[in-house]
Amino acid sequence: MELPVLNEKPASQGGCSAGSCGSTDDQLNHLSDEIKAKVQNHPCYSEDAHHYFARMHVAVAPACNIQCHYCNRKYDCANESRPGVVSELLTPDQAVKKTMAVAANIPQMTVLGIAGPGDPLANPERTFETFRRLSKEAPDIKLCVSTNGLSLPESVEELAKHNIDHVTITINCVDPEIGAKIYPWIFWENRRIKGKKAAKILIEQQQKGLEMLVAKGILVKVNSVMIPGVNDKHLAEVSRIVKAKGAFLHNVMPLIAEAEHGTFYGVMGQRGPTGAELQALQDDCSGDMNMMRHCRQCRADAVGMLGEDRGDEFTMDKIELMDIDYEAAMEKRKVIHQAIEAEMNSKRAQKSEFAEQIAQEPKLTTRPVLMAVATSGQGVINVHFGHAKEFLIYEASPDGVRFISHRKADLYCGGDSTCGDGESVLQTTIRSLEGCEAVLCSKVGFEPWEMLENAGIMPNGEHAMEPIEEAVMSVYKEMAKNGKLDEIILHNRATA
Amino acid sequence: MSLKIIETCVNCFACEPLCPSKAIYEAKPHFLIDSKKCTECEGDFAVPQCATICPIEGAILDALGVALNPPGSLTGIPPEKMAEAMAELQAH
Structure with missing residues (x-):
């Protein structure tokens, strides 16, 4: 699958194509109608949509099958906002209740993701039970999942069955030498495997999973954590490879590493990238593919618009007291979604009109x-x-x-x-x-x-x-x- | 002969489905191992499965009370480095 090149640096010779000149965030213009329809109200896939639509994560997946040097499995703090952190672990049944409560109360919530706090596919029963029930009981909610990729190949069939059309794989490297500096161990075939051997298996599984998802027509976003001095020089190559294999969007995120998080990188003093370094790398990769720049690196139990967390309003004790009529909520949601889409479309039209206007003016x-x-x-x-x-x-x-x-x-x-x-x-x-x-x-x-x-x-x-x-x-x-x-x-x- | 889960367990569920003897069960405040059922995976696996997936150093002990995953063995953080970082944080 050949990908269009999006969100590139504007060409230096000027002369912009289509209506995207005024703002490169209108990425959807370049995509096939099919992909457009899938992402246009997905805040994590469309920069445009994240101004209007909300998402939520349900923390049903505590187990993990690998260790990453930027993660600490002991961490659980209400004030900390980063992946892998949650306040309350949910059973699939609680997750379904919570999702429906949020959907009824925040009608602009369009997307339910399972993102941890461990690896969703290392908790197949809990993850798939949640998806199975939601696709039946709340059919107007898009389902997506993120994974480290180790168990991805064996899960692709099941993912396709539940109509999950967005999958995010975290791929930090395609070179086991580099991988060994990011992943101290993986659990594989009943053994704990360390070092380069572990990284090699993980990389193979990630790439195989990516190919299998693309073959099934499932949209794949690739997340990469930028770790200065470890994989920063390597991520442009990762970007090229995942693009060639059919990933639709690449999201390069900065490493979060503080000593108080107790992670390997935090304690060992590994620094995260500066804003300038991150932007330079994103620009470097964007020559090859559609880059995501609006990621907020959400918690595994985040609720609300990107960048906001309304999780406190939806703790299980509060949800138990809510009386949700989902049929009625769905009607209301439909009306609201239509209104938002109409507003988005009119804003888009306004934007391209504005871009055309700029194109006609003498160039600065x-x-x-x-x-x-x-x-x-x-x-x-x-x-x-x-x-x-x-x-x-x-x-x-x-x-x-x-x-x-x-x-x-x-x-x-x-x-x-x-x-x-x-x-x-x-x-x-x-x-x-x-x-x-x-x-x-x-x-x-x-x-x-x-x-x-x-x-x-x-x-x-x-x-x-x-x-x-x-x-x-x-x-x-x-x-x-x-x-x-x-x-x-x-x-x-x-x-x- | 039985392994034991202690209070540093973070309740991540990873070990529970792996146990060939169904000796691990969810409990408050943390998962426990039924010592009557635990075989330390002998006859089923080369290594005890719970301790092989457990991400928390020191959370699973053998029959002698020795941690199967001693400090530094899983995170790669040298224990003295961890102690140093924690002492510095407390000083603030």
Whole structure:
């Protein structure tokens, strides 16, 4: 299967094809109708969709058959947000109840994933029982699963049976030498196998599983964890290989490693990549394939829009008290999904119109600029600077506007209890915007305004409720007009 | 002759389906091994299955009370390095 090349760096000679120039996040334009239909409301597969639709993970799969150096199986913390972490393990029956409760209460939830906290396919009974029941009892929910791939080949038949059309495989390497530095052991044929031999088996199983899924017509996303000094130079090759085998999307994620997590990498002081390193690698890989840049590395029990977690509202004790009429909920969901899709389509049309308009204007020759945007979804600028939990980073250039990444912000305006040390948190937030030259929010307070300016980041509250790409382009043009893009930048580099 | 699961078990379920003698059972606060049923996998496997998939160092002991997966054997983290990191965290 030949893949279209998406979300590439805009070609330097200009001249953009189709309606995607204004924003490369509109990846769906390039795909076959069949794939389009499958991903258009999937927040983890479509950058566009993640502004509108929510997802949830049910933690039914505690067992794992491998050890990764970035994972610690003892970890279970409500305040920590990363894969492999959960607060409450569910039985398949509880998972079905929880899914239906969330679907009824968060109608924009379209996707149910099983992602751990171990490996879903190392818990086949619990995982497939959950899928079996949900495909019957909640047929309007898309089902997906993520796996390390070790047990994938033997599970493909069963996956196809339950109508699971999205599978994510975490593939960190295709070279056992490198694999031995990432995976200390695997459990294989009743033995614990270590070192290169283990990595070789895992890699073979992952690649075989990938081929089998593609042969079945199941959409495959490949996740890779970028580990500086271990596999960073190797991931472009991984990207080429998985693309050639038919993976549809590649998601390169930064390593999360803190000593307090108690992981091998955390304790041994292995660092994660900087934003600039991650972006450079994503750009490197994007020459070969569709890159995902909006991944939030969710917990295995996350609930809500990407980047938010409403798991607290849906603990089992709260769910037991809810009375869910799923038939009625499905009716309501259908209406809401149609409305959201109509809104998405009109926004898409607006975006391509905007892109065409840009293409017709005389082309600027200015340098690219990174801008941060505060949004809670719907593709518009609609969050106050102090309330932003994260910022989306966009690059504006003469070729248009493209989505680059997201950055977490510490909430400095979190109410009385945190106001005491609010200023230092504000400083941290501003530091997280390093490299950006402007920040677009619905509003910016006086104090952060001054601090942002001092940090060389232009605060901007003039584009509240406007579509992101249009607002970013308008600020970019204004900067160009004011000669700001001819200056030598002293403290900022245009990287994310 | 029986293996034993101790309180560091994280209840991950990995061992339970592997036991050829069905000696492992879910319990609170953690999984347990029925010592009357456990054979340490003799006659079925070359190595005890529960200890072979268990991801937690020190969670499974042999009949003499010795950890089948001693510190550092699974994570690759040298125990002194782990102690150092934990001491540093507590100091903060």
